[in-house]
Amino acid sequence: MVVLDAKIPYGPIAEKWDNHKFSVKLVNPANKRRFDVIVVGTGLAGASAAASLAELGYNVKAFTFHDSPRRAHSIAAQGGINAAKNYRNDGDSVYRLFYDTVKGGDYRSREANVYRLAQVSLNIIDQCAAQGVPFAREYGGLLANRSFGGAQVSRTFYARGQTGQQLLLGAYQALAAQVKAGKVTLYNRSDMLDVVVKDGEACGIITRDMLTGEVHAHSAHAVVLATGGYGNVYYLSTNAMACNVTAAWRAHRKGALFANPCYTQIHPTCIPVSDEFQSKLTLMSESLRNDGRIWVPRQFDDARSAAEIPESERYYYLEEKYPSFGNLVPRDVASRNAKTVVDEGRGVGPLKNGVYLDFAASIARDGVDAVRERYGNLFDMYERITGEDPYKLPMRIYPATHYTMGGLWVDYNLMTTVPGLYCLGEANFSDHGANRLGASALMQGLADGYFVLPYTIGDHLAPKLGDATVPTTDPVFSEALREVDQRTRSWTQVKGTHSVEHYHRELGKIVWEYCGMARNETGLNKALTEIPALREEFRKNVKVLGSPDGVNQQLEKVNRVDDFMEFAELKVRDALHRAESCGGHFREESQTPEGEALRDDENFAYVAAWEWQGPDTDPVLHKEDLAFENVQLTQRSYK
Amino acid sequence: MGSTANGKTLNLKLRIWRQDGPAAVGSFLDIDADRIPVDASFLEMLDLINERLIEDGVEPITFPHDCREGICGTCGVMINGQAHGPEKATATCQLHMRKFNDGDQIVIEPWRAAAFPVLKDLMVDRRAFDRIIEAGGYISAPTGTPQDANEIPVPKEVADTAMDAAACIGCGACVAACPNSAAQLFTAAKLAHLNVLPQGQPERWKRTEAMVETMEDFFGSCTNHGECHEACPKEISLDFIAFMNRDYIKSKTKNRSLASQ
Ligand SMILES: Cc1cc2nc3c(=O)[nH]c(=O)nc-3n(C[C@H](O)[C@H](O)[C@H](O)COP(=O)(O)OP(=O)(O)OC[C@H]3O[C@@H](n4cnc5c(N)ncnc54)[C@H](O)[C@@H]3O)c2cc1C
Ligand code: SF4
Numbered sequence: 096m097v098v099l100d101a102k103i104p105y106g107p108i109a110e111k112w113d114n115h116k117f118s119v120k121l122v123n124p125a126n127k128r129r130f131d132v133i134v135v136g137t138g139l140a141g142a143s144a145a146a147s148l149a150e151l152g153y154n155v156k157a158f159t160f161h162d163s164p165r166r167a168h169s170i171a172a173q174g175g176i177n178a179a180k181n182y183r184n185d186g187d188s189v190y191r192l193f194y195d196t197v198k199g200g201d202y203r204s205r206e207a208n209v210y211r212l213a214q215v216s217l218n219i220i221d222q223c224a225a226q227g228v229p230f231a232r233e234y235g236g237l238l239a240n241r242s243f244g245g246a247q248v249s250r251t252f253y254a255r256g257q258t259g260q261q262l263l264l265g266a267y268q269a270l271a272a273q274v275k276a277g278k279v280t281l282y283n284r285s286d287m288l289d290v291v292v293k294d295g296e297a298c299g300i301i302t303r304d305m306l307t308g309e310v311h312a313h314s315a316h317a318v319v320l321a322t323g324g325y326g327n328v329y330y331l332s333t334n335a336m337a338c339n340v341t342a343a344w345r346a347h348r349k350g351a352l353f354a355n356p357c358y359t360q361i362h363p364t365c366i367p368v369s370d371e372f373q374s375k376l377t378l379m380s381e382s383l384r385n386d387g388r389i390w391v392p393r394q395f396d397d398a399r400s401a402a403e404i405p406e407s408e409r410y411y412y413l414e415e416k417y418p419s420f421g422n423l424v425p426r427d428v429a430s431r432n433a434k435t436v437v438d439e440g441r442g443v444g445p446l447k448n449g450v451y452l453d454f455a456a457s458i459a460r461d462g463v464d465a466v467r468e469r470y471g472n473l474f475d476m477y478e479r480i481t482g483e484d485p486y487k488l489p490m491r492i493y494p495a496t497h498y499t500m501g502g503l504w505v506d507y508n509l510m511t512t513v514p515g516l517y518c519l520g521e522a523n524f525s526d527h528g529a530n531r532l533g534a535s536a537l538m539q540g541l542a543d544g545y546f547v548l549p550y551t552i553g554d555h556l557a558p559k560l561g562d563a564t565v566p567t568t569d570p571v572f573s574e575a576l577r578e579v580d581q582r583t584r585s586w587t588q589v590k591g592t593h594s595v596e597h598y599h600r601e602l603g604k605i606v607w608e609y610c611g612m613a614r615n616e617t618g619l620n621k622a623l624t625e626i627p628a629l630r631e632e633f634r635k636n637v638k639v640l641g642s643p644d645g646v647n648q649q650l651e652k653v654n655r656v657d658d659f660m661e662f663a664e665l666k667v668r669d670a671l672h673r674a675e676s677c678g679g680h681f682r683e684e685s686q687t688p689e690g691e692a693l694r695d696d697e698n699f700a701y702v703a704a705w706e707w708q709g710p711d712t713d714p715v716l717h718k719e720d721l722a723f724e725n726v727q728l729t730q731r732s733y734k
Numbered sequence: 735m736g737s738t739a740n741g742k743t744l745n746l747k748l749r750i751w752r753q754d755g756p757a758a759v760g761s762f763l764d765i766d767a768d769r770i771p772v773d774a775s776f777l778e779m780l781d782l783i784n785e786r787l788i789e790d791g792v793e794p795i796t797f798p799h800d801c802r803e804g805i806c807g808t809c810g811v812m813i814n815g816q817a818h819g820p821e822k823a824t825a826t827c828q829l830h831m832r833k834f835n836d837g838d839q840i841v842i843e844p845w846r847a848a849a850f851p852v853l854k855d856l857m858v859d860r861r862a863f864d865r866i867i868e869a870g871g872y873i874s875a876p877t878g879t880p881q882d883a884n885e886i887p888v889p890k891e892v893a894d895t896a897m898d899a900a901a902c903i904g905c906g907a908c909v910a911a912c913p914n915s916a917a918q919l920f921t922a923a924k925l926a927h928l929n930v931l932p933q934g935q936p937e938r939w940k941r942t943e944a945m946v947e948t949m950e951d952f953f954g955s956c957t958n959h960g961e962c963h964e965a966c967p968k969e970i971s972l973d974f975i976a977f978m979n980r981d982y983i984k985s986k987t988k989n990r991s992l993a994s995q
């Protein structure tokens with residue numbers, strides 16, 4: 096029987112983390128080298144964790160399916176990273192960042208975790224600056240900040256439009272130093288395909304060498320997953336092509352509860368789909384909303400070009416509906432409104448699937464040079480992709496899947512429901528509730544990796560001093576090895592008719608249609624019959640060519656799509672059970688008379704954590720009730 | 735394959751390098767690539783070709799890619815002899831088919847360099863780059879030890895220069911474009927990023943010596959062709975190579991504490 100114990104420390108919120116650090120068990124410095132820790136994933140969360148654990152003295156084995164840690168999806172983050180430094184003297188504080196994050200998450204996150212996140216945000220900036228991360232600076236040499244995503248204070252630190260890249264390179268370099276020092280063994284091009292559990296505790300993993308196809312067993316005293324989000328369940332998203340849910344899903348099947356899988360963030364400013372063959376969607380930084388005005392023609396099915404539509408016939412829907420926030424309403428609100436106007440038949444572009452983001456007014460006001468200075472890179476990127484010049488024509492944008500707030504359930508120590516198995520970064524569910532604020536994912540990934548796990552992991556390890564790791568000759572390992580090898584090899588034997596890509600795209604269509612920006616009971620029920628049918632057809636009819644004994648990109652992908660096929664069903668089930676709207680989860684049945692998301696705190700102020708029961712049995716729902724002692728629950732309003 | 739936004743397509747003749755593994759002998763495969771939408775990216779064109787190959791029962795072409803936004807540095811092939819193809823400052827994944835004309839022949843090959851062995855088809859092994867970083871491409875600042883970030887002021891020009899250098903995505907086009915397969919531009923970019931910053935001073939000479947010498951273990955020597963810069967999707971400046979060379983000479987002075995004076 097699973098009991099969800101969040102292990103929230105005692106005391107007032109501002110003292111919980113200090114109390115906890117004092118009360119967790121410690122491993123003394125000389126003994127740390129007697130523990131082996133596996134870290135899967137070397138993005139921001141994984142690389143920072145692996146480097147920090149190695150600096151402390153633990154023996155770390157770090158795994159990534161990429162050819163180098165520097166390629167992780169974290170590299171693509173553009174906008175910035177939040178921290179409550181209050182360098183601008185504009186009234187920011189740990190408490191305000193905490194408050195904004197809980198509110199922004201629509202009151203579906205755990206207060207104690209969020210408060211700790213806001214606290215350690217201060218250390219993150221110090222850490223990264225010391226590593227040489229080239230943050231933007233003022234002329235006096237001090238760090239620059241900007242306001243991001245509608246925040247009322249300037250707390251976002253950035254490195255041009257490449258903040259994720261620079262933070263990841265900082266963490267990667269710290270990791271490289273530990274590889275050199277012999278404290279981290281790095282396994283690149285290694286795909287983790289299972290978690291191994293013995294007597295209820297995580298004891299290792301199974302990986303497939305993506306160059307040779309060989310499967311390997313690795314054992315350790317603790318296993319840390321930092322494997323990113325599941326946005327690619329939609330097929331089209333702003334995530335990198337290889338992002339997937341496999342590590343988390345395999346852990347789920349081994350007993351780790353999966354929390355809030357229906358929470359997905361749909362980012363409002365992406366380039367609309369242009370073709371059937373499109374492989375991914377590109378994010379245009381949210382900062383564009385600071386100067387661009389969003390509009391569609393008032394008239395339905397208007398065939399005129401933007402220039403031909405007079406001012407009086409333009410519908411600046413965000414400015415009209417939300418006079419105080421205007422174009423800077425939170426992501427979920429901006430996205431949903433774009434969907435509404437497009438669904439109404441006001442969409443623009445050849446496929447009528449976008450809205451305009453227009454810079455004419457700011458170019459007229461500030462001049463082309465000022466706009467180029469601010470957004471030059473983004474405008475170039477837009478032109479390369481669409482072939483249109485945004486200095487002359489308004490950009491076309493539409494929402495796209497961007498980030499996943501759900502993930503493996505973890506307690507305050509970041510441990511899953513499987514003892515010894517930890518989960519960090521986007522892969523866990525912990526800090527963003529039902530909606531994430533801009534510039535907060537980088538903060539959370541680095542908080543988890545640099546400043547939380549290195550403290551909390553000792554609590555699990557300390558009592559194991561002197562225990563050997565489970566030998567990889569143990570039957571739990573040989574059984575897992577056999578299963579992974581068999582599963583992987585079996586795909587080339589199916590000899591069906593459609594490619595893996597085909598099935599992934601079909602799955603994406605279902606999930607986007609019924610479990611995308613707006614959801615309702617009928618649609619979700621439909622998805623619950625369509626997904627299993629597609630999965631069955633996929634397993635019988637997928638075509639994977641080539642050999643399993645070497646590089647085979649189709650084979651890598653088929654395992655991932657197979658896991659997405661199972662995961663998608665859980666996601667839809669979660670969306671169906673949560674009959675309220677909150678943050679990124681909009682249930683059409685639960686809205687205010689003005690069409691805004693309507694929460695139901697009485698019935699849904701909890702984390703939904705699902706327990707796997709086997710392939711043919713419905714999962715079991717466990718609830719972690721959320722108590723709000725420091726923040727008053729209110730209905731969000733951006734009017 | 736379905737509708738395109740503006741309906742325009744191209745018919746192309748592709749010659750694509752196929753090689754089963756590092757030890758295998760490779761050869762070109764000729765493909766008539768018809769009806770390629772002009773709005774497709776170069777990699778989406780390869781996706782389309784792969785879908786067609788799979789339909790015909792032919793193993794699809796292995797090619798490296800991930801972010802498809804020009805930032806992860808995973809992608810990269812030689813396109814008609816040019817690393818990342820014809821468009822300036824553009825990684826392969828950001829190149830779009832509207833840059834090509836109907837009837838064009840396009841030759842697609844992997845990076846060619848001894849330090850980057852071909853793993854399969856268009857995918858190479860770039861681990862030598864990681865070895866250069868491990869040799870010293872970092873500032874030692876163990877987690878939890880640093881002072882407040884604003885206690886290390888960095889003049890804006892210096893921070894901007896560091897960022898210009900740090901923009902390198904580690905794609906390897908510089909090496910592929912170089913007649914000597916030298917890795918000067920990649921190495922210099924990381925050295926300049928760290929060596930111009932105040933935080934980077936304590937390890938400056940040790941770092942320079944170790945990274946340059948590790949680079950020389952794997953890669954050819956630089957004879958100032960400048961092809962690297964032409965191919966670089968991030969337009970990393972050749973000035974950084976000059977800077978690296980000066981720092982390397984200084985790193986060899988007997989009393990390093992004088993090198994900084
Ligand atoms: C376009 C874009 C822009 C963004 N901009 C911002 C921003 O401005 N600010 C912000 O705060 N956030 C932003 N985000 C979100 C943020 O970038 C991510 O949430 C965050 O970087 C995730 O980091 P991570 O370490 O958890 O995972 P990732 O960076 O995704 O790393 C996952 C790692 O796990 C490895 N891995 C996964 N599965 C396996 C497996 N089975 N076996 C072996 N290895 C595995 C991968 O190789 C990789 O190393 C953005 C996201 C996108 C898509
Ligand atoms: S210097 Fe330029 S070409 Fe070379 S690896 Fe870096 S980004 Fe690529």
Ligand code: FES
Binds near residue numbers: 798806809825827903
């Ligand atoms: S795929 Fe990431 S840079 Fe091209």
